[in-house]
Amino acid sequence: VLTAMPASARSTVVPGSEAAGLGACVEPTELMRRQHMEFIKHQRDRTVHGGIRTSKHSLAGCVECHIGHDAQGQAVPIDRADQFCGACHAYVAVDLNCFDCHAAVPRGPMAGSLAEAARRAVDEAQHGQGAVQP
Amino acid sequence: MKRIVYREWRLAPARYWGILGVLAVMVGAGLLAFAYMEHEGHWVTGMNNSVVWGTPHVFAVFLIIASSGALNIASIGSVFRKPIYKPLGRLSGLLALALLAGGLMVLVLDLGRPERLVVALTNYNFKSIFAWNIFLYTGFMAIVITYLWSMADRKGDPFIRPVGVFALLWRLALTTGTGSIFGFLVARQAYDAAILGPMFVAMSFAYGLAVFVLVLMFGFAEDRRPIGARMLRRLKNLLAVFVLAVLYFTLVYHLTSAYGAKDQGLEGWLLFDGGVYTTLFWVGWILLGSLVPLGILYHPVRGAEAPWVAAACVLVILGGLAALAVVIIASQAYPLQLFPGKTILESGFLDGVGGQPAPYHPTLPELLLGFGGVGLALLITAVGVRVLQFLPESLADEVLPIDEETIEQPVAKAA
Amino acid sequence: MALLTYSYAALFYVAALVLVSGLVVKIVRYARTPAPLKIPTTPAPTSRSGVALRMTREVVLFESLFRGNKWTWIFGWIFHFGLFLVTLRHLRYFIEPVWAPIALVQPFGIYGGIAMVIGLLGLWARRFLVDRVRYISSTSDHLMLALLVLIGTSGLLMKFVFHTDVVAIKRFFLGLYALDPQPLPADPLLLLHLLLVALLMIVFPYSKLLHAPGLFFSPTRNQVDDPRERRHLAPWARALEQQAPAASSDPRG
Amino acid sequence: MSERGTEIDRERRRLLGAAAGAGVALVAPAVVVRALETTPRDAPVDGRVRWGLAIDTAKCAAGCTACVDACARENGLDLQHPPEGAEPADWATQRAVWVRKVRLRDDQTGRETNLPLMCQHCEHPPCVDVCPTGASFKRADGIVMVDRHTCIGCRYCMMACPYKARSFIHEALSDQLSHVPRGKGCVESCNLCVHRRDFGLPSTACAEACAETGHGAILFGDLADPDSAISRFLASEPTRQIREDLALNTGVRYAGV
Amino acid sequence: MAKATFDVPELTPYTEVPAVTPGAMAHSAPFVSKAEFQGPLGFPGELVEDWQTRAIDKMGELLGKYRSLRVYLDSCVKCGACTDKCHYFLGTQDPKNMPVGRQDLMRKVYRRYFTLGGRLFPKLVGAEDFTKEVLDDWYSYFHQCSQCRRCSVFCPYGIDTAEISMAAREIMDSIGVGQKYCNEIIGKVYKIGNNLGLPGPALVDTLEGLEEDVFDETGVKVRYPIDEEGAEILLVTPSADFFAEPHVDGLIGYGKVFHAAGVSWTLSSHASEAANFGMFIGSYDNMRRVAQRIREAAIALKVKRIVFGECGHAWRVAYSFLNTLAGPWDFLDPRYPVPQHICEFTHDLIEQGRLTFDKSENDDKVITFHDSCNVARASRMGEVPGGQFEIPRAIIRATCNHFYDMDEDTIRDRTFCCGGGGGLLTDDLIELRVKGAKPRLDALNNVMQEKGVTHMAAICAICKSQFTKVLPYYGMEMDQIVSLHQLVSNAIVLEGGEDDDEEDAPAAA
Ligand code: HEM
Ligand code: HEM
Ligand code: SF4
Numbered sequence A: 001v002l003t004a005m006p007a008s009a010r011s012t013v014v015p016g017s018e019a020a021g022l023g024a025c026v027e028p029t030e031l032m033r034r035q036h037m038e039f040i041k042h043q044r045d046r047t048v049h050g051g052i053r054t055s056k057h058s059l060a061g062c063v064e065c066h067i068g069h070d071a072q073g074q075a076v077p078i079d080r081a082d083q084f085c086g087a088c089h090a091y092v093a094v095d096l097n098c099f100d101c102h103a104a105v106p107r108g109p110m111a112g113s114l115a116e117a118a119r120r121a122v123d124e125a126q127h128g129q130g131a132v133q134p
Numbered sequence B: 001m002k003r004i005v006y007r008e009w010r011l012a013p014a015r016y017w018g019i020l021g022v023l024a025v026m027v028g029a030g031l032l033a034f035a036y037m038e039h040e041g042h043w044v045t046g047m048n049n050s051v052v053w054g055t056p057h058v059f060a061v062f063l064i065i066a067s068s069g070a071l072n073i074a075s076i077g078s079v080f081r082k083p084i085y086k087p088l089g090r091l092s093g094l095l096a097l098a099l100l101a102g103g104l105m106v107l108v109l110d111l112g113r114p115e116r117l118v119v120a121l122t123n124y125n126f127k128s129i130f131a132w133n134i135f136l137y138t139g140f141m142a143i144v145i146t147y148l149w150s151m152a153d154r155k156g157d158p159f160i161r162p163v164g165v166f167a168l169l170w171r172l173a174l175t176t177g178t179g180s181i182f183g184f185l186v187a188r189q190a191y192d193a194a195i196l197g198p199m200f201v202a203m204s205f206a207y208g209l210a211v212f213v214l215v216l217m218f219g220f221a222e223d224r225r226p227i228g229a230r231m232l233r234r235l236k237n238l239l240a241v242f243v244l245a246v247l248y249f250t251l252v253y254h255l256t257s258a259y260g261a262k263d264q265g266l267e268g269w270l271l272f273d274g275g276v277y278t279t280l281f282w283v284g285w286i287l288l289g290s291l292v293p294l295g296i297l298y299h300p301v302r303g304a305e306a307p308w309v310a311a312a313c314v315l316v317i318l319g320g321l322a323a324l325a326v327v328i329i330a331s332q333a334y335p336l337q338l339f340p341g342k343t344i345l346e347s348g349f350l351d352g353v354g355g356q357p358a359p360y361h362p363t364l365p366e367l368l369l370g371f372g373g374v375g376l377a378l379l380i381t382a383v384g385v386r387v388l389q390f391l392p393e394s395l396a397d398e399v400l401p402i403d404e405e406t407i408e409q410p411v412a413k414a415a
Numbered sequence C: 001m002a003l004l005t006y007s008y009a010a011l012f013y014v015a016a017l018v019l020v021s022g023l024v025v026k027i028v029r030y031a032r033t034p035a036p037l038k039i040p041t042t043p044a045p046t047s048r049s050g051v052a053l054r055m056t057r058e059v060v061l062f063e064s065l066f067r068g069n070k071w072t073w074i075f076g077w078i079f080h081f082g083l084f085l086v087t088l089r090h091l092r093y094f095i096e097p098v099w100a101p102i103a104l105v106q107p108f109g110i111y112g113g114i115a116m117v118i119g120l121l122g123l124w125a126r127r128f129l130v131d132r133v134r135y136i137s138s139t140s141d142h143l144m145l146a147l148l149v150l151i152g153t154s155g156l157l158m159k160f161v162f163h164t165d166v167v168a169i170k171r172f173f174l175g176l177y178a179l180d181p182q183p184l185p186a187d188p189l190l191l192l193h194l195l196l197v198a199l200l201m202i203v204f205p206y207s208k209l210l211h212a213p214g215l216f217f218s219p220t221r222n223q224v225d226d227p228r229e230r231r232h233l234a235p236w237a238r239a240l241e242q243q244a245p246a247a248s249s250d251p252r253g
Numbered sequence D: 001m002s003e004r005g006t007e008i009d010r011e012r013r014r015l016l017g018a019a020a021g022a023g024v025a026l027v028a029p030a031v032v033v034r035a036l037e038t039t040p041r042d043a044p045v046d047g048r049v050r051w052g053l054a055i056d057t058a059k060c061a062a063g064c065t066a067c068v069d070a071c072a073r074e075n076g077l078d079l080q081h082p083p084e085g086a087e088p089a090d091w092a093t094q095r096a097v098w099v100r101k102v103r104l105r106d107d108q109t110g111r112e113t114n115l116p117l118m119c120q121h122c123e124h125p126p127c128v129d130v131c132p133t134g135a136s137f138k139r140a141d142g143i144v145m146v147d148r149h150t151c152i153g154c155r156y157c158m159m160a161c162p163y164k165a166r167s168f169i170h171e172a173l174s175d176q177l178s179h180v181p182r183g184k185g186c187v188e189s190c191n192l193c194v195h196r197r198d199f200g201l202p203s204t205a206c207a208e209a210c211a212e213t214g215h216g217a218i219l220f221g222d223l224a225d226p227d228s229a230i231s232r233f234l235a236s237e238p239t240r241q242i243r244e245d246l247a248l249n250t251g252v253r254y255a256g257v
Numbered sequence E: 001m002a003k004a005t006f007d008v009p010e011l012t013p014y015t016e017v018p019a020v021t022p023g024a025m026a027h028s029a030p031f032v033s034k035a036e037f038q039g040p041l042g043f044p045g046e047l048v049e050d051w052q053t054r055a056i057d058k059m060g061e062l063l064g065k066y067r068s069l070r071v072y073l074d075s076c077v078k079c080g081a082c083t084d085k086c087h088y089f090l091g092t093q094d095p096k097n098m099p100v101g102r103q104d105l106m107r108k109v110y111r112r113y114f115t116l117g118g119r120l121f122p123k124l125v126g127a128e129d130f131t132k133e134v135l136d137d138w139y140s141y142f143h144q145c146s147q148c149r150r151c152s153v154f155c156p157y158g159i160d161t162a163e164i165s166m167a168a169r170e171i172m173d174s175i176g177v178g179q180k181y182c183n184e185i186i187g188k189v190y191k192i193g194n195n196l197g198l199p200g201p202a203l204v205d206t207l208e209g210l211e212e213d214v215f216d217e218t219g220v221k222v223r224y225p226i227d228e229e230g231a232e233i234l235l236v237t238p239s240a241d242f243f244a245e246p247h248v249d250g251l252i253g254y255g256k257v258f259h260a261a262g263v264s265w266t267l268s269s270h271a272s273e274a275a276n277f278g279m280f281i282g283s284y285d286n287m288r289r290v291a292q293r294i295r296e297a298a299i300a301l302k303v304k305r306i307v308f309g310e311c312g313h314a315w316r317v318a319y320s321f322l323n324t325l326a327g328p329w330d331f332l333d334p335r336y337p338v339p340q341h342i343c344e345f346t347h348d349l350i351e352q353g354r355l356t357f358d359k360s361e362n363d364d365k366v367i368t369f370h371d372s373c374n375v376a377r378a379s380r381m382g383e384v385p386g387g388q389f390e391i392p393r394a395i396i397r398a399t400c401n402h403f404y405d406m407d408e409d410t411i412r413d414r415t416f417c418c419g420g421g422g423g424l425l426t427d428d429l430i431e432l433r434v435k436g437a438k439p440r441l442d443a444l445n446n447v448m449q450e451k452g453v454t455h456m457a458a459i460c461a462i463c464k465s466q467f468t469k470v471l472p473y474y475g476m477e478m479d480q481i482v483s484l485h486q487l488v489s490n491a492i493v494l495e496g497g498e499d500d501d502e503e504d505a506p507a508a509a
């Protein structure tokens, strides 16, 4: 077993985000920590060129699931240095420019649909292929 | 044959660092302009959605074609076996590299997403002339470096000619390719012309040589090395012939345009009521850039005097920038003809309502970026001649190889 | 897991100790050894600032090597500059918060890594292809190159193919500062990378890698050319003067 | 296991509600309802369809800009604001426009024509041919668009497009919509509302808006399907391509010009 | 004239880098010094019993005394930049004559006894015990280094093989393995005052002869004084200048320049030698002892300035070390640097317009200039770095109409050694000297072919002697080598004054 440490001590998942209440990411956490950039990059090409919107690695999906909220319940941009993507990348000094273009909070009429696709895919992974996480 | 002796450019350190300082400031200002444009976005430039390429592109294209032209001297020396040009081969190669680097710097720093340069270097669309140009440019660098090596290293001797021939062909492809960036744009009337290719070749010869002669004269004057009358005569005659060639292609280009019915609107506009573009064309390109230099170069007395030849070179360069401004900017400012036989009364997107040209006002950052490229080219040259043996010790008449001076047809031979 | 973490933690404590103490000993010894005579390779600068400039050119541009051998210079410079960029990029594993300039240049470390390996391969090829260099190369020269190539390629593989958990690595090293080792991800490539790095740190003070500090102490490069203006006397040479005074060192006496 | 699955389900439903709520605050309710009925595409697009527009200029009304506004709203163009310090006149030349309204007068007859002009989704798109990185590309279903992950912002495609259909983003953006990422330094243009395509919505924002105004000048549909409304319209009405001389076989056709 | 017992290399248009031929020069070694020559220098007369430990101890001592040695033995990365820079390697093809190859002879011993790696894994790092074979290699190859420092110019760390070979020679001396040529000569300096062993009266004779010759030739009474107390300038010049060709023509030139300048000057019989072979054997003590003579002479003769004649390594010792070894010089005229080179002196006068030349006197020659290595790479002339290149050339240009430099890669600080420096100017090393001269002569031959050069000027006694000897091996004439001040001497126009006939020309003070 790789994760001997309690998740809380190591995880950067923001409290109050949807993810905080869930047990697993779209892939096993150990894998996400290492490979998430590859996942979303592949997803990116498949979406832009192939029009595929059902995969679980959608960036908009990440944002929706991992978005944190302020005291007023407003979504906080996910790339802010104290938020999910931002915190980690500030820690390792990686400059993420995805959110130059991508909405850093779920916004717009289709927001729900985009996340929905990802969730559906996770469901499939969890029900279809059995559990990935203990 | 006597060996040509090359020496590093040996200026007094204060003078040398002074020159480098000035050039570094130029480059620095260009970089600052880039940082500003990159940080703010391109709205701080005069470029817009109608005139998408502006002043930086004028400089970039100038430098790139001048780069190809600068190598011409080396080609004439080794490919066309004109021994008199041989001593200039190394400088010619260095200048070609430097100008190309300067031009590419401007081009890259003007990109909307310069940080994705790697993307441009790893993703190619082989249908795109532009992508081919990326190969042409990087290939050119590699070839010129090989060429320089073959000229500088004793082991390289047998390769000089083959590499030189290859470089020549590559160079013609490169200029044609650069010209074709425009020539293949069927959308724009001004560009949809095959003659742009050869015209760019002629331009590259003229501008490249003008830059070359200026740099040579400056470098020699600073280090108190002699340039003999014979060499000066050859160079200025060559320049005159190239300027004439540009003039000739300009004439043919505008005649064919004016003849083709669909382009008459454009011709009339450009030649008569294009405002600043008309001035750029007549005063910049034709008068100052071609006729006056020709007058100087063919003047029996002035044409033999170094300062006048230098002045002619400066004019040719300025005229070249004007010419490229006309070719690049005016052609975009003139509205696209989407609805022949109809007048646009209203449009949400500057479609040339009532035939109005699109606006374009260059801003300071664009100019600085352009000059930054020039600065980089000169900086590389200045460092190059200092650390390596690029400049011949002397071009005085007595050290130059004998040349069959009577039969002078450089164009026929060079083109 | 814990075993792994603790053994690597121990390894790095030892390696750091060897590196730092070894280098300090060496450098102090260089600094303490006098240079009794003025032996700058001339033409040499006649002022301290001139010497500083000369040293800078040597360190940054490898000026002498440039004059000496262009091929070696190109590969050597590519390697060292790449190594420099890689080092800058690696700083992000060791400082928190990461300084802004480091964050800015860190992406270039990736190209630095590629350049570094290319440079090393060029240098290595030379050791086989040029008979003179083949003659002077000893096993340790090859091993040193092999070591660096391996470090570089394992790093690049981590960057491009088998990603590792960078956050955990940083936590591990920050933990080492606080004597509180955090778990180290058990990725084989990472373990190899780190093992070799530790090895490099250990051999550094005992190998030709001493050229890095050595350059700064090289009298032919760091001396000012002013022997006529300033009398230069090493302590042991002064002692010599006192024990056996020259026939008449004072002209008036 | 299954217990956990249901837990996620419940959780999700709660959050979906919240997301929908947020949506309501931002846009008209009708849109939100529709958004929830989407069927995202799960197979790559293929060449069996070719999306296109048919524009009946006779129906396009003077003074109307509903389609232009709808496009701006759909794609977040209206969230773009002039950067501080920009001259309004300059800004007008630099802001992004995916579709514009053009009013023409025939030089001979004096007849006036109104039409919306957007990317023509050429079958042989010059913008794609010239793009050095291949960022400008044509999807299998005929949509010409820019992959903004590989666009370097060279603007060569803008030089090449005969219709001036493209815009360069001259300034940093914020407040983008989740489904239309866009930002500084890249080139963009009408993509036939590609997200709507992929989520299975029937029409484009402009066509829908035009229909809502009652003009119905824009018809969206599959050009490859002979039974589609658009194909039937093209079969029945004389239509043409703008700049037919270039033989680009555009996906946007105009009747009555 | 020269009948060689070895193959004289053929000159090539450019010096090609040869393929390495291990052992090609292993047979070359100078005569070993006898006890009688060792003693006066304070060295054991023959190889001592426990030579190995004593050598290692000595090495340890030197490591503590010379930062150069310590840093250089650690720093080499075997980059190879120096491998094709040594004229002896280029001429002999022996890889142990590659500077790094030469250093490695010592480095392998250093590694074995002084580094952790060498103690633990000698094979891995190329460490070796100090055996008799190694010692023989040392003797052979550390006497194939002319300490010209060309290698140090190109080494990224400035590693100076000359420093290593000096240290090696000192270690060998300390265990009783000295080189006859150097040690004998140093002994002569101690005993008689100069390398050639010319006693004082002989010098006086020679100088009187010179005065007569010059008067005969020019009609002007130029003086060549020795041991004149109260003269302004003490001239220290290599003893070869007193009689050998072409050296003596240089000395004649110095006298004419002093005459034209109107300053009083003198030679000294106590310090009648500029050369300081103490440097060659790396012995600080001996170098210091030799240098002290100059101080003694200056004090005794109450001079105000010291000027050195044309000699390369002598100028290095004078310029770089004299202040250290025999300073401080606070009793001399502070307006002038101590010491000055004769070229600096002449050049100053030229600058001030105080010398008149008739350049056509040298029209029978087309000149090129050989930068002597110790002048070029270990010293300076004038105020600015590089003056040592410009000043002699300026003098040539002022005195000759036809001057061409040799190939840029072989002059200035990249100059090739004549092949006879560093204490190797002895007949027992003639093969080495001839082969080592090849790169220099390749370049000379080149300008002879292309520019019609006829003569090469030099400012070093060793260079002049070496070229006189080796030029014939390559089919050139021995008199193609000239002194720089010979050219000055030829071209200088001396004021023929009334006082020429008077006995005591009043020296302008
Ligand atoms: C002040 C910093 C340094 C300077 C100025 C410097 C300079 C040089 C130079 C001039 C060379 C010879 C040319 C070549 O072969 O590349 C060299 C070689 C080398 N350097 Fe450095 N270096 C520095 C730091 C380092 C460091 C930190 C390392 C190792 C981690 C290193 C590793 C090497 C190696 C392995 C070689 C030998 C390459 C071969 O075997 O050919 N250097 N260095
Ligand atoms: C304790 C010290 C070191 C640690 C913790 C470390 C860790 C790492 C890690 C985690 C990566 C992968 C980066 C990624 O996936 O983005 C990496 C890459 C790399 N490492 Fe190291 N490394 C260390 C020392 C070194 C040293 C001393 C060298 C060179 C001599 C080196 C050369 C490289 C190279 C060339 C790469 C690939 C390029 C890059 O990502 O920067 N590393 N290293
Ligand atoms: S919405 Fe319809 S009528 Fe209105 S401008 Fe657009 S196309 Fe014309």
Ligand code: SF4
Pocket: D118, D119, D120, D121, D122, D125, D126, D127, D128, D144, D160, D161, D162, D163, D164, D165, D166, D189
């Ligand atoms: S209209 Fe322009 S942007 Fe659209 S596909 Fe055609 S060429 Fe490309």
Ligand code: SF4
Pocket: D130, D131, D132, D133, D134, D135, D136, D146, D150, D151, D152, D153, D154, D155, D156, D157, D158, D186, D187
């Ligand atoms: S701007 Fe972007 S899409 Fe257009 S040609 Fe350049 S890279 Fe391609």
Ligand code: SF4
Pocket: D070, D071, D072, D074, D075, D098, D099, D118, D189, D190, D191, D192, D193, D204, D205, D206, D207
């Ligand atoms: S199809 Fe969509 S993107 Fe294109 S113009 Fe209409 S609304 Fe805008």
Ligand code: SF4
Pocket: E085, E086, E087, E088, E097, E098, E099, E102, E144, E145, E146, E147, E148, E149, E150, E151, E152, E160, E161, E162, E417
């Ligand atoms: S000092 Fe001169 S002779 Fe000695 S190794 Fe170096 S180059 Fe050769």
Ligand code: SF4
Pocket: E075, E076, E077, E078, E079, E080, E081, E082, E083, E099, E100, E103, E154, E155, E156, E157, E158, E159
């Ligand atoms: S140049 Fe210097 S570092 Fe390189 S091999 Fe020679 S001595 Fe060693």
